[in-house]
Amino acid sequence: MDVVREKLDFNFQNSMAPSIIDNYSAGANKASHKNPSFESSDPAIYEEYHATFSAESIPSSTSAWLQRARDVASILATDTAARDIDNKSPFAEISLLKSSGLLKVLGPTGYGGGGQDWEIGYKVIREVAKGDGSIGMLLGYHLLWSKTADIVGTDEQKERFQKLIIENNYFVGGAVNPRDNDLAISDHGDHLVFNGSKHFNTGGVISDLTVFEGVLSGTSNHVFAIVPTSQPGFEFAHNWNNIGLRLTESGSVKINDIKVPWSDALGWDATSKKPLDSVLSIPFATLLLPTIQLVFANFYLGIAQGSLEFARGYTTTSTRAWPFGGDNKDSATEEFYILERYGNFHAHLLAAEALTDRASKEISDIFLTHGGKRDVSARQRGEVAEWVASAKVVTTDTSLRVTAGVFEVTGSRATGKKVGLDRFWRDVRTHTLHDPVAYKNRELGRYFLLDEVPEPTWYT
Incomplete structure (x- = not known):
């Protein structure tokens, strides 16, 4: 991808697809409304690369996927130190992962994914981390969370969530911190309600979907669910200001009355309300x-x-x-x-x-x-x-x-x-x-x- 290697001076001339800017600007504005001091990076800074990646489409071979990851790392590496100091929420950087196609590397080809296995997915994570550790980490967590339904869900849930994530090019964050036992799940008939908080919530602020995990009230059974992040029940603290991985948005979040249909409880039978697999007892x-x-x-x-x-x-x-x-x-x-x-x-x-x-x-x-x-x-x-x-x-x-x-x-x-x-x-x-x-x-x-x-x- 010559344009990436030759044009790293960030003199952007081309326009970016409005959907990318609108999506992330809307998310940034919503988050800023709750916290006036919250700042995010602007996806428009990568507009030239968005246009180039869009023209090339997603890679079709293993070597091309690894080269795409190197290209993204090269773009990020030009100003990683400055962005680390600024500590802005990485809306721009996630938009770059989106337009490059890297979020889809493990996705089924039938839904527009790359069809690669974990062996290549791990190498893609590694390549991006060379240029920017924070974005490499976010990509890694996304790939894991995007495959959660494949591992702990039913076959129907696996297909449904893969289709949702890959066809929409969604970025997935996670409010899954097992050391916190303060996310309560209650049964309300045809749906569950999540309430509580998590001290760490990697990538949530910049995500389209968030993975939840908690214990169903009155039982010892864990429930995983994937929910849209853009809803009123999320309250992000924007308090991630640690010495390292500063652009991972790993701060705390409060979760208020977020409803999840029983059919979205991963690995559960929605009729009997019983887990088909226990995530800590079934080896797979x-x-x-x-x-x-x-x-x-x-x-x-x-x-x-x-x-x-x-x-x-x-x-x-x-x-x-x-x-x-x-x-x-x-x-x-x-x-x-x-x-x-x-x-x-x-x-x-x-x-x-x-x-x-x-x-x-x-x-x-x-x-x-x-x-x-x-x-x-x-x-x-x-x-x-x-x-x-x-x-x-x-x-x-x-x-x-x-x-x-x-x-x-x-x-x-x-x-x-x-x-x-x-x-x-x-x-x-x-x-x-x-x-x-x-x-x-x-x-x-x-x-x-x-x-x-x-x-x-x-x-x-």
């Missing part, structure tokens, strides 16, 4: 958890790879050789310790990538093999989960080490706020605290030492 339904854990590992890896690529560009153009070492070199790229550090970081990232790709293949294969009959055994599910846990451990350790270590090979001037090299570490440090990696290490220890596969939990 529990694949939702390792699937999203591997989303995490992939954007950690992408962020770390992006940091090393960014640092390489800085070192080759701006880092000065040290003149007091006794073995003085003319340029920083000739210095032993810089070459040694880059080589070490590169090797560890290659190893992390190989492991993550293997885990991605395991997830893809189990869905391809068992997705129709949903006949996964507890042992099969557990072994896949341990591949994912291994990738999560290694990408956590490696990404933290690399994103902190790149300052050693770029120098003190690289700590400048406008340079933005610190955002890579801030991004991985923020999300790697999502669930303590120590428990993943313990889990792997029990698997290796005692041959025990893990019991499914909301984080396993």
